[in-house]
Amino acid sequence: MPRVTDPAAPRIALVGATGVVGTTLLQLIEERGFRYRDLHLVASARSAGREVAVEGRSYQVQDLDGFDFSGIDVAFFSAGARVSTTFVPKAVAQGALVIDNTSAFRMDPDTPLVVPQVNAHELDTRPASGIIANPNCSxxxxxxxxxxxxxxxxxxxxxxxxxxAASGAGYSGIEELRAGARAVLDDPDSTGVTGTFSPSLAFDLIPRxxxxxxxxxxxxxxxxxxxxxxxxxxxxxxxxxxxxxxxxxxxxxxxxxxxxxxxxxxxxxxxxxxxxxxxxxxxxxxxxxxxxxxxxxxxxxxxxxxxxxxxxxxxxxxxxxxxxxVRIGAALNALQIAEALTERGVL
Amino acid sequence: MPRVTDPAAPRIALVGATGVVGTTLLQLIEERGFRYRDLHLVASARSAGREVAVEGRSYQVQDLDGFDFSGIDVAFFSAGARVSTTFVPKAVAQGALVIDNTSAFRMDPDTPLVVPQVNAHELDTRPASGIIANPNCSxxxxxxxxxxxxxxxxxxxxxxxxxxAASGAGYSGIEELRAGARAVLDDPDSTGVTGTFSPSLAFDLIPRxxxxxxxxxxxxxxxxxxxxxxxxxxxxxxxxxxxxxxxxxxxxxxxxxxxxxxxxxxxxxxxxxxxxxxxxxxxxxxxxxxxxxxxxxxxxxxxxxxxxxxxxxxxxxxxxxxxxxVRIGAALNALQIAEALTERGVL
Structure with a gap:
């Protein structure tokens, strides 16, 4: 797999690498043959230390708290708005260009909000904030x-x-829907399972x-x-x-x-x-x-x-x-932003 | 239960008595104490002969094909538009006032389409067609x-x-949703169960x-x-x-x-x-x-x-x-039409 360590390609970090968007981003990197010089998988302390295989290599998930973004060309963030609010400025200060999947910087006037099929021209130059925001999934x-x-x-x-869909709330949303549906099938009067959603999403609709x-x-x-x-x-x-x-x-x-x-x-x-x-x-x-x-x-x-x-x-x-x-609404759009940046020589 | 055979009350027939709307109509008749002189449960040959308990009495479901509406004051139809198209004119000809839950006569200019909370005034007189239509559930x-x-x-x-909801397609819709959901929970790649719905409604949406x-x-x-x-x-x-x-x-x-x-x-x-x-x-x-x-x-x-x-x-x-x-969108509205007709002395 020669593309794994392409010396002309960017060094990338994925923050939120073990979540549903991060996992899909890794799949898409493989599927689309996105080139990188090296790859860092980063997550919260809860997931740090886990081994994740990408294109036949095993990577150990690193703890975001101690992670140094120096030497990273592009960092994808998909670990929620709170994590981005805290750590994106640090990554930018350390020199990384950030593609942020969360709502944290979308409305910042110095941060372009990009759907490559719509406004790729905003990727012609490196943004003033050092951040490109990925829009909301809908x-x-x-x-x-x-x-x-x-x-x-x-x-x-x-x-x-x-x-x-439930996947908009991550793996916990998917699992909770499945567990709730089982509970309601077994007992139609069950209130299902709540936590990520309230009330339970099983056989129900939540208009908020x-x-x-x-x-x-x-x-x-x-x-x-x-x-x-x-x-x-x-x-x-x-x-x-x-x-x-x-x-x-x-x-x-x-x-x-x-x-x-x-x-x-x-x-x-x-x-x-x-x-x-x-x-x-x-x-x-x-x-x-x-x-x-x-x-x-x-x-x-x-x-x-x-x-x-x-x-x-x-x-x-x-x-x-x-x-x-998860793809169109998050991981694929983020990767297509990175692809467009690469084509333009910004990355 | 003195109200069961109130000699001043109407003689009623329920066509589609074993379906989800018919069953709910029987529950509502009990819950709301709707008075009747006698009650006839009618359905297709497939359900005829079944025994159904209403207010402590057992009724045998009669076959619609041979049912005589003479002597029936009000007949509720909720067995689908095709059944209504064929049998409502017969019931009217035999003297019954029909409250029809289907789409068969809703747009007929001689048939009032009534939601009692909105246009009960249309129930002041017996309609020219002998039919009062119950609107669509949504x-x-x-x-x-x-x-x-x-x-x-x-x-x-x-x-x-x-x-x-699935119940808009009757008991078969409800059962198919449940069976399909079990199939998909057991195997996420399962196509679910189809028949009433296509594709399967389990964990999916059908925009038609x-x-x-x-x-x-x-x-x-x-x-x-x-x-x-x-x-x-x-x-x-x-x-x-x-x-x-x-x-x-x-x-x-x-x-x-x-x-x-x-x-x-x-x-x-x-x-x-x-x-x-x-x-x-x-x-x-x-x-x-x-x-x-x-x-x-x-x-x-x-x-x-x-x-x-x-x-x-x-x-x-x-x-x-x-x-x-099933209630607001069908059975309850139909019964409230009958209640309004009774109040006005039309029934």
Missing amino acids: TIPLVRLLKPVQERWGIRQAVVSTYQ IDRLLEDGFTFEEQKMLQESRKILALPHLDVTTTCVRVPVVNSHSEAAWIECHNPVDRTELVQLLAQQQEVTVHDLTTPGAFPTPRTAGDPNHVHVGRVRVAAHNPRGFWMWIVADN | TIPLVRLLKPVQERWGIRQAVVSTYQ IDRLLEDGFTFEEQKMLQESRKILALPHLDVTTTCVRVPVVNSHSEAAWIECHNPVDRTELVQLLAQQQEVTVHDLTTPGAFPTPRTAGDPNHVHVGRVRVAAHNPRGFWMWIVADN
Whole structure:
């Protein structure tokens, strides 16, 4: 495996290497042949010392508390916003360029918020803050589809309801959903299992993700508005959402109603969406066909179906979006940022 | 139990008596002390002959094919649209007033479509067709909340995404969800169990309910538009929906974005919703509190939470609605129609 220690490639560190996003990032590094000179796996003291195999080599997970980022070219952070708030400034001070998966720096004006298929031009130079932020998992697939619609028809507003999977809360979310589902199947009156989620997600829906803000929206819902505006560079874009956790293991879905300034032609819309990079439109040839979290197919694509224009309002249309939240919504987007930086010679 | 054979009360027949709606209707008749002179349980040949206990008496289920509706005052139909299409005209011809739970006659101009909390005045006289239609399960809770909003602020449009439970597809839907979930828990790569749903609903979402129409909407989505207009007597009301089946056993949920003609005050809105008959607003005192299908509480109430007005658009607000689709969305509404008819002396 010659690519493992490419002397021209960056030295990388993964913080949160044992979590669901970190683990997937390692898989994607292998799958996509992302080159590196050396690789450091970093995590909290709880996971430090664990051995993790990557491309046939074994790496010992290092403790974040004592980790020195000097000599690291790029550090991926996916260990939660609190960890990033504390350790990203240290990594930057020690010279690393940080690709941060958390919400900690997304709205910082000196930090670009990037979806490579949408605003890769922001990666042309090293950012002032030393940080590139990876957007929220539900925001990424949405903006990838909003961008061509905005350019073609202009968006008056987007009204989006999400159907978000347990994996958005990490391995503990997945395990809790499974354990809760077993408990409820064994006893229909069981309250399931709580901890990561409350109430239990088993056979239930939780219409609140992340903390509640003063205006009654959740932080998750606010992120979708603010981040969409920043990524698309449309400071007045009107995106309003309800974010709901559903008893699905992996892949977020969204029912998106988009109202444009001009009437939309369905055939043209479907063709436009299908032309986007790494997007599969399920009803391109069979109107009404749809992706689902478990059956959508290629986890590295954004999947779209049920594209339809309202008869009573030809400026409005619906689409049903499914995207692997761990890949598209986190690890893959982060790696694609690194790939774009490498192509541009910034890394 | 003196009420069982009240000589002043109607003679009733339940068609589809062994299904999930029929069974719940029998429970509600007991719970609410609905009076009847005599009771006939009717079903397809497959269920005929079964013994069902109601208020301590045993009834033998009769075969619909040979059933004579002469002498029946009111017949409840909840055995699917095909059965209603064939047998409701026969029941009407034999003199019964029919309360039909299916979509078969809802849009018939001679048939009132009634949610007693909204348009009970349509029950003042016996309808020309001899039929009163019970609306779609997702439409009922929605229109109960839209009515006061329309009267106070005027509705420009409602954009609704549904999260509909397996019980909307009857006992077979519930059993299939449970069996599929067991299969997937035992083997995460299992495709689950299909038949009622396709793909399997276990840990998945199915963004298509009922058949697909030419315009790309499903019949379920069309029902929510057309029925809302008819019930509210607002022929131009703009309601657009995406209807999604979710892996929940019972109770439908809806994320509803309502845009009004005038700015909405959250405090006044919450108070207005809380004043509605049999509605519980979960965030009346704790903003952000929410109902869920498994934890909402009183199954005979419509539950609302997450009521919030958008800062960037004070004419628009969201609400999260949970209602027992078998009770609120079918059996209870049907029985409340019968109760209203009795109060008015029409029955």
